[in-house]
Amino acid sequence: MDPIVEALARAAGLEKALADHPDDVAAAAAQALNNAGAVKVPTNPAAEPWPPMRAGVGL
Amino acid sequence: MSDLHWLSAAEASRAFAARTLSPVELTTALLHRIEALNPKLHAFIRLDAEAAMDAARAAEKDIAAGRIRGPLHGVPIGLKDIIDVAGLPTTAHSQILVDNIAKADAVVTAKLKQAGAVILGKLSTHEFAIGGPSFDLPFPPARNPWNPDHHPGGSSSGSGAGVCAGLFPLALGTDTGGSVRNPASMCGIVGLKPTYGLVSRRGVFPLSFTLDHVGPMTRTVADNAMLLDCIAGHDSSDPGSAATQARQFGRTLDRGVRDLRIGFIRHFHEQDMPAHPEVTAALEDVARVLATEGAEVRDVTLPSLTEFAGINRVILCSEAWSIHAPWLRARPGDYGKLARRRLLPGAFMTAGDYVGAQRRRLELIAAVEDALRDVDVLLCASSMDPASRLDDAEETARTYPRQARAPFNVTGHPALAMMAGLSDSGLPLSLQLVGRYFDDATVLRVAAAYERATDWHRKRPPIA
Numbered sequence: 093m094d095p096i097v098e099a100l101a102r103a104a105g106l107e108k109a110l111a112d113h114p115d116d117v118a119a120a121a122a123q124a125l126n127n128a129g130a131v132k133v134p135t136n137p138a139a140e141p142w143p144p145m146r147a148g149v150g151l
Numbered sequence: 152m153s154d155l156h157w158l159s160a161a162e163a164s165r166a167f168a169a170r171t172l173s174p175v176e177l178t179t180a181l182l183h184r185i186e187a188l189n190p191k192l193h194a195f196i197r198l199d200a201e202a203a204m205d206a207a208r209a210a211e212k213d214i215a216a217g218r219i220r221g222p223l224h225g226v227p228i229g230l231k232d233i234i235d236v237a238g239l240p241t242t243a244h245s246q247i248l249v250d251n252i253a254k255a256d257a258v259v260t261a262k263l264k265q266a267g268a269v270i271l272g273k274l275s276t277h278e279f280a281i282g283g284p285s286f287d288l289p290f291p292p293a294r295n296p297w298n299p300d301h302h303p304g305g306s307s308s309g310s311g312a313g314v315c316a317g318l319f320p321l322a323l324g325t326d327t328g329g330s331v332r333n334p335a336s337m338c339g340i341v342g343l344k345p346t347y348g349l350v351s352r353r354g355v356f357p358l359s360f361t362l363d364h365v366g367p368m369t370r371t372v373a374d375n376a377m378l379l380d381c382i383a384g385h386d387s388s389d390p391g392s393a394a395t396q397a398r399q400f401g402r403t404l405d406r407g408v409r410d411l412r413i414g415f416i417r418h419f420h421e422q423d424m425p426a427h428p429e430v431t432a433a434l435e436d437v438a439r440v441l442a443t444e445g446a447e448v449r450d451v452t453l454p455s456l457t458e459f460a461g462i463n464r465v466i467l468c469s470e471a472w473s474i475h476a477p478w479l480r481a482r483p484g485d486y487g488k489l490a491r492r493r494l495l496p497g498a499f500m501t502a503g504d505y506v507g508a509q510r511r512r513l514e515l516i517a518a519v520e521d522a523l524r525d526v527d528v529l530l531c532a533s534s535m536d537p538a539s540r541l542d543d544a545e546e547t548a549r550t551y552p553r554q555a556r557a558p559f560n561v562t563g564h565p566a567l568a569m570m571a572g573l574s575d576s577g578l579p580l581s582l583q584l585v586g587r588y589f590d591d592a593t594v595l596r597v598a599a600a601y602e603r604a605t606d607w608h609r610k611r612p613p614i615a
Contacts, residue, residue, distance in 0.1 A: 112484055119492055119495075120495030134510050143361060
């Protein structure tokens with residue numbers, strides 16, 4: 093397994109999954125990279141996220 | 152009265168009011184049918200026949216006394232097993248929650264009980280509404296009534312299979328990336344993902360807070376509108392609930408499509424994710440039927456399916472990880488393999504990935520809103536292929552993500568899937584209609600016009 097993936101998995105507390113289901117952990121890391129890479133993050137620094145930021149009565 | 156199991160909810164309700172049928176007769180007939188067919192279809196995780204008969208007897212007594220609560224009074228319904236019913240297990244089809252007894256009704260459950268509906272029990276799902284179809288879970292996967300060797304779609308798989316097979320006329324499912332519309336497509340029924348915020352999610356086990364929807368699944372469009380009327384409404388305890396007055400979703404069902412403009416998103420199934428030729432042909436026929444009925448059908452272009460799908464996955468996995476991390480750390484072996492693989496990616500996504508996806512999401516919402524300024528409703532594919540065989544994991548993995556439903560979880564617009572044909576192999580083909588926010592009524596109106604103009608909703612699966 094890629095040592096970076098292993099380190100990230102340990103940092104996420106997935107020691108048990110690493111020991112018992114290493115193929116699933118490796119596949120999940122590859123999928124995460126793939127999905128995140130498909131997102132065209134807006135280049136406009138002012139582009140806001142959804143759901144919209146709305147201050148409520150508690151703020 | 153014969154073939155009680157094929158009565159729509161509206162027909163049953165009219166028969167109750169006319170005293171030609173009683174809720175006890177209908178519930179008894181459906182319980183017999185469930186006994187006969189559920190061993191083949193596995194639609195139910197938990198049948199609660201005793202409570203259902205109690206509710207049917209109470210409804211019968213009330214209706215006989217003239218105390219009719221509304222069109223769902225005495226009508227049987229099944230609930231996906233991530234929706235809480237007080238006193239019953241909510242297992243999410245998982246070993247993780249196999250002993251989890253719901254302490255209170257979900258808001259939608261309470262609304263159904265208030266309306267006098269007869270809750271038959273809890274229905275199969277993909278594990279936690281994401282991991283399936285799977286054979287390594289405490290309960291078997293549901294099967295497709297059109298051919299039990301094939302999957303019925305998911306994750307609301309028992310809801311789709313049971314409605315399709317005549318086990319109940321109504322069901323509730325949930326939809327985070329298409330999970331109401333997928334089984335509706337695979338089983339040839341009507342499934343609506345309402346506008347985000349229209350239906351309360353309180354008491355429904357979450358998968359992804361900003362993508363989750365509860366939706367009605369039925370055999371007819373009129374029943375779908377009727378069930379939506381019951382479950383819609385603001386819930387101050389659900390932070391995603393909208394303060395909308397949208398109601399009476401069936402009020403325009405008979406108006407036809409003559410004055411409507413329909414935008415056909417061809418590039419989803421022609422370029423972005425080329426569909427099976429039978430799906431493409433069915434969609435062209437849908438456009439032709441709607442044009443013949445008087446709608447103006449024109450092409451519309453949106454951002455690519457690939458981008459919508461990527462954003463759906465980043466948001467879904469990030470939000471789901473925040474829910475499942477404690478169990479994935481401590482009990483990874485108690486998940487089935489598919490759920491484990493689909494939930495673990497969230498561990499590898501960064502806060503930047505998540506916020507970036509939510510920022511791009513707002514731009515995609517704007518793109519769909521722009522399109523809906525020029526047309527009233529969008530038409531596009533739902534599934535790109537008919538249902539694969541349950542025992543063909545490779546083909547299921549290939550075809551399952553080939554869909555155009557996730558874009559409207561990302562944007563929150565109302566989206567409905569329904570039958571639009573039968574493949575040469577005898578499996579349902581489908582269409583999808585998408586509308587403006589809180590204009591679920593117009594989506595249902597177009598669906599009703601298509602239903603009237605075609606015979607697909609009258610087709611019954613061979614298992615029937």
